[in-house]
Amino acid sequence: MTTCAVYARVSTDEQAEKYGLAAQAHELRALAATKGYRVVDEFLDDGHSGATLDRPALARLRDAVRAGAIEVVLAHDPDRLSRKLAHQLLLLEELEARSRVEFLTTTRAATPEGGLLLNIKGVVAEYERLKIVERTTRGKREKARRGLVVASYPYGYRPDPASPGRLVVHEEEASVVRLIHAWLIEEGKTTRKIVDELRRLGVPPSRAGRRWGPTQVRRILGSDRYTGRVFYNRDAIGAHGRRRRPATEWIEVAIPAIVTQETHAAAKAVLARNRAAYVGRPARFTYMLRGLLRCGACGARYVSCPQHGRRCYRCHGHDRFALTAGCRAPMISANVAEAEVWTTVADALRNPATLRAGVEAWAAQRGANDVDLRARVEALARKLRGVEGKEKRLLDLYVEDGIAKGEVAARLRALTREREGLRGDLGRAEAQVAAHDADGGRLAALDRWAAKARRGIDRLDAAGRQKVLQHLVDEIVVGADRSLKITGILPTETDQSLLSLPS
Numbered sequence: 239m240t241t242c243a244v245y246a247r248v249s250t251d252e253q254a255e256k257y258g259l260a261a262q263a264h265e266l267r268a269l270a271a272t273k274g275y276r277v278v279d280e281f282l283d284d285g286h287s288g289a290t291l292d293r294p295a296l297a298r299l300r301d302a303v304r305a306g307a308i309e310v311v312l313a314h315d316p317d318r319l320s321r322k323l324a325h326q327l328l329l330l331e332e333l334e335a336r337s338r339v340e341f342l343t344t345t346r347a348a349t350p351e352g353g354l355l356l357n358i359k360g361v362v363a364e365y366e367r368l369k370i371v372e373r374t375t376r377g378k379r380e381k382a383r384r385g386l387v388v389a390s391y392p393y394g395y396r397p398d399p400a401s402p403g404r405l406v407v408h409e410e411e412a413s414v415v416r417l418i419h420a421w422l423i424e425e426g427k428t429t430r431k432i433v434d435e436l437r438r439l440g441v442p443p444s445r446a447g448r449r450w451g452p453t454q455v456r457r458i459l460g461s462d463r464y465t466g467r468v469f470y471n472r473d474a475i476g477a478h479g480r481r482r483r484p485a486t487e488w489i490e491v492a493i494p495a496i497v498t499q500e501t502h503a504a505a506k507a508v509l510a511r512n513r514a515a516y517v518g519r520p521a522r523f524t525y526m527l528r529g530l531l532r533c534g535a536c537g538a539r540y541v542s543c544p545q546h547g548r549r550c551y552r553c554h555g556h557d558r559f560a561l562t563a564g565c566r567a568p569m570i571s572a573n574v575a576e577a578e579v580w581t582t583v584a585d586a587l588r589n590p591a592t593l594r595a596g597v598e599a600w601a602a603q604r605g606a607n608d609v610d611l612r613a614r615v616e617a618l619a620r621k622l623r624g625v626e627g628k629e630k631r632l633l634d635l636y637v638e639d640g641i642a643k644g645e646v647a648a649r650l651r652a653l654t655r656e657r658e659g660l661r662g663d664l665g666r667a668e669a670q671v672a673a674h675d676a677d678g679g680r681l682a683a684l685d686r687w688a689a690k691a692r693r694g695i696d697r698l699d700a701a702g703r704q705k706v707l708q709h710l711v712d713e714i715v716v717g718a719d720r721s722l723k724i725t726g727i728l729p730t731e732t733d734q735s736l737l738s739l740p741s
């Protein structure tokens with residue numbers, strides 16, 4: 239027997255009239271009986287306007303249909319679903335993806351209204367594209383607002399059997415999460431090493447049938463959820479990739495914490511440092527300048543490259559797969575370059591005044607950039623909101639009043655282009671701000687490192703030197719003549735002038 243759900247709605251205005259909710263529901267049940275449908279559920283919105291989609295019974299109906307429990311949806315007429323044609327279309331398309339919608343009073347295509355619906359379908363397709371995010375996330379947003387976990391449970395947690403939508407800590411997995419953090423922060427293990435270790439110990443991976451991999455480990459280390467909160471509605475995913483929404487739109491859901499805020503911050507800092515340090519292929523030798531060297535000719539990274547047992551650095555643009563010839567920048571000897579850079583930096587370290595001046599200049603520069611960047615992000619976001627508003631007003635006009643279509647369509651296309659352009663700009667600006675924020679931890683770490691480094695500067699091994707360099711140097715540009723231009727916290731651009739400083 240065909241399963242069927244009944245949907246009825248009256249607005250506050252209609253409530254007073256004789257044609258009420260009970261009457262609608264009664265008629266629909268009768269209709270179901272004559273058609274031989276079994277009514278499995280009734281969804282009644284009492285006192286809700288048809289102008290909005292935000293109606294509790296409608297929301298439950300959409301969920302039920304999506305769940306696949308309902309074969310036919312019965313309503314009195316399309317108006318019950320929505321007063322707005324655009325919304326009717328959205329709903330019909332959504333509901334009819336999993337069920338059939340039938341009306342008591344009209345056969346849709348045969349009526350003038352039905353015909354009109356079909357005619358404007360093309361227009362509304364664009365509208366729908368804009369709305370698609372709203373549709374798919376509506377239920378999740380609601381759930382998150384009620385403090386419930388929306389996505390599937392993350393590693394380290396299980397759904398709370400006693401309380402749907404809540405999570406409880408899975409103790410074994412939680413201890414693995416803590417262990418991974420400790421390996422990274424306290425033992426300085428790389429992500430790759432952590433993966434090896436997890437596999438060696440036979441720790442069960444987060445999902446059955448899969449092996450531990452760097453992505454999984456990085457996801458655990460990089461996620462702030464283990465500090466006890468998850469955010470919903472934090473990222474918007476559009477044509478230009480993932481974009482952070484303004485913090486006011488985030489919905490925070492509390493979950494039990496597994497690591498402390500401090501541990502998370504420390505892990506983030508180490509990961510950021512490692513990312514910079516391990517650009518290029520993994521090498522058998524220690525390459526002190528890995529991730530720091532950049533080609534002055536083409537702008538690509540210099541990567542480590544052993545040549546017959548000799549350690550060298552070479553421009554990554556050299557062997558790029560492209561139709562154009564590779565970069566001709568010179569290969570440099572690692573021993574020579576490292577000694578040169580280290581002498582420069584060590585001398586600067588021995589001279590605290592020089593170092594402090596450099597730090598202050600760097601911080602001032604960074605602060606100025608930061609203000610500029612944030613202002614730009616705000617300006618772009620404002621502009622984007624303006625364009626989106628215009629677009630929406632135009633669409634509403636288009637859909638509801640059917641004004642001169644050709645002209646409006648052209649203006650819509652122009653607005654869409656403008657919006658896409660703005661989104662792209664905004665996404666890039668936001669990424670820059672995020673990169674800046676990651677830099678913040680560097681300054682504090684620098685003091686510790688400099689003090690330590692001064693004490694034992696001549697006893698540092700290659701790994702220790704590498705760590706010092708990671709904190710002091712932003713980048714080293716390799717010139718065509720193999721000269722090295724160091725930028726970062728160091729005050730001067732050329733090694734020569736630093737080398738001549740009194741120590």
Ligand SMILES: [Zn+2]
Pocket residue numbers: 533534535536537538553554555556565566567
């Ligand atoms: Zn190059």
